[in-house]
Amino acid sequence: MGNYYQPEIETAPREKILEIQNEKIVKQVRHVYENVPYYKKLMDEKGVTPDDIKSVDDIKKLPFLTKADLREAYPYGLLATDLKNCVRIQSTSGTTGKRVVAFYTQHDIDLWEECCARAIVAAGGTNEDVCQVCYGYGLFTGGPGLNGGSHKVGCLTLPMSSGNTDRQIQFMMDLGSTILCCTPSYAAYIGESLAEAGYKPEDNKLKAGIFGAEPWTEEMRRSIEKSLGIKAYDIYGLTETSGPGVSFECEEQTGMHINEDHFYAEIIDPETGEVLPEGSKGELVFTSLDKEAFPLLRYRTRDICVLTRKKCSCGRTHVKMCKPMGRSDDMLIIRGVNVFPSQIETVLLNEGYTPNYQIIVDRVNNSDTLDINVELAPDQFSDKVSDTQSKEKALEGAMRTMLGIGPKVHLVPPKSVVRSEGKAVRVIDKRKLHD
Amino acid sequence: MAINQLSVFVENKPGKLLDIVKALADANVNIRAMSIADTKDFGILRLIVSDTDKAKEILSSDCVVTVTPVIAAEMSDKAGSLASILEDFAFEGVNIEYMYAFTASTELGAYVVLRVDDNDAAERVLKSKGIAVLDGVSI
Numbered sequence: 001m002g003n004y005y006q007p008e009i010e011t012a013p014r015e016k017i018l019e020i021q022n023e024k025i026v027k028q029v030r031h032v033y034e035n036v037p038y039y040k041k042l043m044d045e046k047g048v049t050p051d052d053i054k055s056v057d058d059i060k061k062l063p064f065l066t067k068a069d070l071r072e073a074y075p076y077g078l079l080a081t082d083l084k085n086c087v088r089i090q091s092t093s094g095t096t097g098k099r100v101v102a103f104y105t106q107h108d109i110d111l112w113e114e115c116c117a118r119a120i121v122a123a124g125g126t127n128e129d130v131c132q133v134c135y136g137y138g139l140f141t142g143g144p145g146l147n148g149g150s151h152k153v154g155c156l157t158l159p160m161s162s163g164n165t166d167r168q169i170q171f172m173m174d175l176g177s178t179i180l181c182c183t184p185s186y187a188a189y190i191g192e193s194l195a196e197a198g199y200k201p202e203d204n205k206l207k208a209g210i211f212g213a214e215p216w217t218e219e220m221r222r223s224i225e226k227s228l229g230i231k232a233y234d235i236y237g238l239t240e241t242s243g244p245g246v247s248f249e250c251e252e253q254t255g256m257h258i259n260e261d262h263f264y265a266e267i268i269d270p271e272t273g274e275v276l277p278e279g280s281k282g283e284l285v286f287t288s289l290d291k292e293a294f295p296l297l298r299y300r301t302r303d304i305c306v307l308t309r310k311k312c313s314c315g316r317t318h319v320k321m322c323k324p325m326g327r328s329d330d331m332l333i334i335r336g337v338n339v340f341p342s343q344i345e346t347v348l349l350n351e352g353y354t355p356n357y358q359i360i361v362d363r364v365n366n367s368d369t370l371d372i373n374v375e376l377a378p379d380q381f382s383d384k385v386s387d388t389q390s391k392e393k394a395l396e397g398a399m400r401t402m403l404g405i406g407p408k409v410h411l412v413p414p415k416s417v418v419r420s421e422g423k424a425v426r427v428i429d430k431r432k433l434h435d
Numbered sequence: 436m437a438i439n440q441l442s443v444f445v446e447n448k449p450g451k452l453l454d455i456v457k458a459l460a461d462a463n464v465n466i467r468a469m470s471i472a473d474t475k476d477f478g479i480l481r482l483i484v485s486d487t488d489k490a491k492e493i494l495s496s497d498c499v500v501t502v503t504p505v506i507a508a509e510m511s512d513k514a515g516s517l518a519s520i521l522e523d524f525a526f527e528g529v530n531i532e533y534m535y536a537f538t539a540s541t542e543l544g545a546y547v548v549l550r551v552d553d554n555d556a557a558e559r560v561l562k563s564k565g566i567a568v569l570d571g572v573s574i
Contacts, residue, residue: 376444381499383442383550384532385472385479410476413444413499 004316005121005153006114009261011315020261022055024289029053029062032295035080038073039065039297056264059287060275064298070240071098079103081293091139092239102141102239103293109148111290115237115245115259116149122250122257122314123208123233125179127154130205132177134168134186135213137161141243142213146181149245155179162186165193176205184216184224184232191227201229210235212244215324215342219349221253234323240299241286247321252313255320262289265319266298267307270328281306283328284321302328304340332427334361334368337405341426344372347398353377358417362430370407372399375414436570437504437554439487443480444499447473455480455494464490468507468548470535481535483507483548505550507569508561512538512545520547523560529553 004010012020030050032039042063043049052061070078079086081103088104104112125131131150135142143161150157158171162182168190171177180187187209194204206228212235221232236256237244246263247256258265266275267282276282284305288295303324312320326340333339345355356375361368374395382388392409400406445451452471459466465485472479484490487502494500510516517536524531529551536547546569551557561568 376499378495378499378501381442381444381501383440383479383481383501383503385474388444388477388479389474411444412477413446413497415497416446 003121003124003126005118010118010257011317014309014317017260017317018056021264021289024261025056025059025264025287026050026053028287028289028291028295029297031292032080032297036078038069038077039063059264059266059298062287062298064273064285064300065296066300067100067302070100074098075101078294078296080291080295081105086293088144089139090141090144090239090243100239102242104242105292108242108291108293111262112145112242112245113148113152115242115248115262116145116235117152118149118259119210119233119235119245119248120146120149120153120155120179120181122248122316123179123210123231124251125150125153125155125208129153129155129178130158130175131155131179131181132158132160132168132172132175134160134162134180134182134190135244141237141239142181142183145237145243145245146210150179150181165190169194169197169199172204172206173199178205178207180206180209180228180230182209182211183213184211184220185214187211187224187228187232188220191224195227201227204229206230208233210248212236217346217349218323219346236321236324238301240294240296240301241288242291246286250312250314250316254312255308255322257312257314257316257318257320258307260318262291263287264289265307265321267305268300270302270304270331278307278309281325284324300328304328304331330427332359332361332429334370335405337403339370339403339405343402344399347395347402348374351395351398352380353395354414356414356417357426359427360430361428368431370405371410372407373410373412373417375417376411377414436558436568438483438507438570440503440505440548440550441482441484441487441490441494442501442503443482443494445471445478445480447475447477452478452480455498458493458497459484459490462489462493464493468535468537468546470533470548472533481533481548503550504554505548506554506557506561507546507548509544509546509567509569516545517547520561520564520566523564524551524557527556527560529556529560 033050046063048061085105086103087106090102092100133146137143147159209230209232225232233249234256235244235248237246247258249256264287266285267280268275268285270283284301284303286299287297304326305324306322308320326342330341331338348355354375354377358373360371395409468483470481491500532550534549538545
């Protein structure tokens with residue numbers, strides 16, 4: 001059996017969870033309808049009133065919210081309570097457009113931190129642990145969320161924020177950090193830096209890491225676990241719903257338990273908006289159940305995901321979501337097959353390549369073509385033409401197995417994949433030019 | 436004695452080769468021998484230069500570069516010299532991955548750069564025929 005922060009709710013029978021959800025959704029919808037004119041208008045247009053929502057089964061009647069709504073309603077349009085009741089804002093980085101600002105009452109902060117506390121305890125955290133939080137602090141939800149969770153568990157909390165790796169390592173070694181919270185890419189970097197400084201994985205006291213806020217693969221997990229000598233747990237969340245802790249992994253490491261007493265999850269067809277049955281792959285949609293300041297109903301995350309209610313060995317009864325497989329707006333339909341850049345990335349990492357690649361989709365003679373330019377790493381280069389061509393063939397084979405369609409792979413020199421503002425342009429869809 | 440050849444991965448696009456050659460020129464590195472193997476997408480440029488270490492350092496900042504030991508043999512510039520060497524290679528089972536040749540002048544002879552699967556065996560063959568194998572300095 002696992003470790004729980006709130007065992008009575010985390011292991012509650014399904015009927016009990018449903019009862020809690022049904023009771024909360026009725027109140028939540030009424031609260032939004034009465035306080036958020038923006039959403040009231042959406043409901044009115046759809047002909048739905050709070051009286052129509054009697055249980056979570058009725059959530060499918062509600063209108064969706066998208067990132068575009070958040071932009072349009074920026075900054076106060078979706079606020080559901082007086083500002084005098086709010087104690088905090090958090091915000092997104094705004095890399096994909098206008099930033100999202102989320103508001104919190106003390107109640108909202110408490111429930112968010114509780115969710116993070118559940119994640120820390122699931123990773124083996126107790127009040128005897130030293131929890132080093134190197135997610136960014138400030139507007140970003142990562143630092144404040146895990147910091148609050150760590151306080152609730154009673155860990156000695158190291159509010160490091162991100163960066164200054166030498167100092168991270170010094171505190172980690174001097175104070176004997178046992179739990180590390182940061183992005184997976186920073187965890188990998190810390191691992192490399194420790195090795196460079198001459199430390200072996202067994203030299204640190206870390207036992208667990210809670211990593212999230214960016215996509216990472218199973219291969220990356222194994223490599224971080226090895227380099228730090230820990231067990232690495234995934235955590236998921238988004239500013240729109242509160243922050244990290246919407247869902248978290250238990251020791252089974254086979255998906256993240258969604259905190260269903262606070263967030264109701266649906267999987268929908270991204271094209272039609274239709275709710276799909278359990279086990280289907282589709283877009284993840286969240287409805288908050290008991291937030292005061294910024295309760296979003298049916299918020300489309302754009303993350304492509306699968307939900308499962310299969311019994312978990314940890315004893316938790318809350319539904320599990322898989323690691324997001326990509327974003328619905330990243331999805332390419334090539335010759336009728338759904339292709340996600342993340343699948344291509346997984347193959348590249350599996351085969352020992354860098355994740356520097358570019359996907360070029362075109363239409364030649366009414367048939368879609370898929371070309372993938374992959375940067376060659378120095379240690380993979382041979383002076384023989386045949387070696388390089390065999391590498392391309394091998395990659396094409398691995399891609400075909402993963403994607404279900406065969407691409408043409410081209411190895412290209414390092415740094416030749418076009419980057420804009422430091423971020424690689426992953427997809428060029430030339431079909432749009434022809435249409 | 437094997438000498439070091441630089442192999443550079445080059446995109447098959449106008450100006451790419453120029454960039455490399457120019458970088459070497461700016462660093463005052465002299466090219467003694469070269470060849471390009473080309474495919475539709477890329478080429479592999481093979482170079483024997485006056486200063487391999489320096490050239491590698493310069494090119495590595497923007498290109499993928501690898502160093503491969505190859506054999507440079509000197510022979511007389513007349514019909515049949517190469518055939519005679521290759522006959523012995525075939526007999527000894529030395530496989531040639533690729534090669535390129537150049538002549539200096541008829542008096543000075545011809546040179547062939549050989550990338551083979553077994554440098555030691557190739558050198559033995561050449562030595563037994565009295566063919567000079569060049570070192571990095573003499574080339």
